Amino acid sequence: MLIYSFIFVVSALQTSTESIPIVGGKPVTRSGNWGIPKYPYMVSLQEEFIIPERESYFKHFCGGTLLNEKWILTAGHCLWRKNVNTIFAIIGHENLTNINPLERLAVDKIEFISFQPGSLQNDIALLRLKHPYRSSLPPQFNFYGKLPHYGMKAYRKDPCKIIGFGAKHHAGLSQDYLEEAEVYVISNKKCRHLLGYVWAPQKGANTVCALGYGQDTCQGDSGGPLICKYDGIDYIYGIVSHGLTCGLIGIPSVYTVTGPYIEWIRLVIGD
Numbered sequence: 001m002l003i004y005s006f007i008f009v010v011s012a013l014q015t016s017t018e019s020i021p022i023v024g025g026k027p028v029t030r031s032g033n034w035g036i037p038k039y040p041y042m043v044s045l046q047e048e049f050i051i052p053e054r055e056s057y058f059k060h061f062c063g064g065t066l067l068n069e070k071w072i073l074t075a076g077h078c079l080w081r082k083n084v085n086t087i088f089a090i091i092g093h094e095n096l097t098n099i100n101p102l103e104r105l106a107v108d109k110i111e112f113i114s115f116q117p118g119s120l121q122n123d124i125a126l127l128r129l130k131h132p133y134r135s136s137l138p139p140q141f142n143f144y145g146k147l148p149h150y151g152m153k154a155y156r157k158d159p160c161k162i163i164g165f166g167a168k169h170h171a172g173l174s175q176d177y178l179e180e181a182e183v184y185v186i187s188n189k190k191c192r193h194l195l196g197y198v199w200a201p202q203k204g205a206n207t208v209c210a211l212g213y214g215q216d217t218c219q220g221d222s223g224g225p226l227i228c229k230y231d232g233i234d235y236i237y238g239i240v241s242h243g244l245t246c247g248l249i250g251i252p253s254v255y256t257v258t259g260p261y262i263e264w265i266r267l268v269i270g271d
């Protein structure tokens with residue numbers, strides 16, 4: 001039996017800029033007179049490709065969540081072996097076409113915690129912006145992703161949200177517009193049954209599976225948030241990690257759970 005898993009990161013070999021996100025999702029729209037973004041903390045991580053004697057270009061490769069004015073939460077495999085000098089962050093934009101070059105923010109530091117690239121254990125990383133992020137939103141407005149409290153369980157009956165600029169189908173390309181969809185967190189036991197023992201969360205792994213009705217995360221969505229509500233407040237419950245394919249009915253994707261890492265995160269980001 002040969003099953004291969006892929007991780008939801010966009011390969012540098014894909015050169016087309018034509019692209020599409022989240023399987024079965026819908027575009028994220030702004031609401032109200034202020035045009036305030038629904039997910040102001042959503043980050044598009046982009047890699048710069050330098051071509052001699054031509055303008056360099058930028059390619060979305062992963063999502064992320066802004067946690068405070070300097071730190072972005074993402075998946076470990078997104079940043080593994082990446083050169084920090086070639087990574088840029090675009091924060092709070094649904095539409096990635098015609099981004100003002102000044103809004104492409106440089107980063108200067110990556111932090112991992114015992115990430116295992118082979119097994120994708122501890123698939124979590126933090127990325128520091130070179131300069132503090134200054135939002136154009138009114139200051140009373142909260143534009144950071146909120147971390148859950150330690151031990152908070154995702155409600156199994158209510159759906160959680162996934163958002164991303166990733167592909168709309170397996171092996172598809174990332175796209176320029178943010179989409180959102182709903183998935184349900186399932187038990188690790190059920191996940192093992194659906195996904196098989198090898199790829200489902202193992203004992204002690206800080207991961208969880210979530211399943212949608214044809215809605216799923218896909219390539220390019222890695223590192224983005226799994227957003228779950230508690231008492232009406234959105235929390236960054238998980239991070240998009242990996243899956244076997246995208247959007248197949250009954251095949252869940254795997255997310256890193258942020259809760260067990262809260263202490264490490266707070267230590268690194270200094271909150």
Ligand SMILES: *[C@@H]1O[C@H](CO)[C@@H](O)[C@H](O)[C@H]1NC(C)=O
Nearest residue numbers: 027094095096097098176177
């Ligand atoms: C994104 O922005 C481009 C350029 O400003 C525009 O042509 C396009 O319609 C926008 N896409 C959406 C879905 O609003």
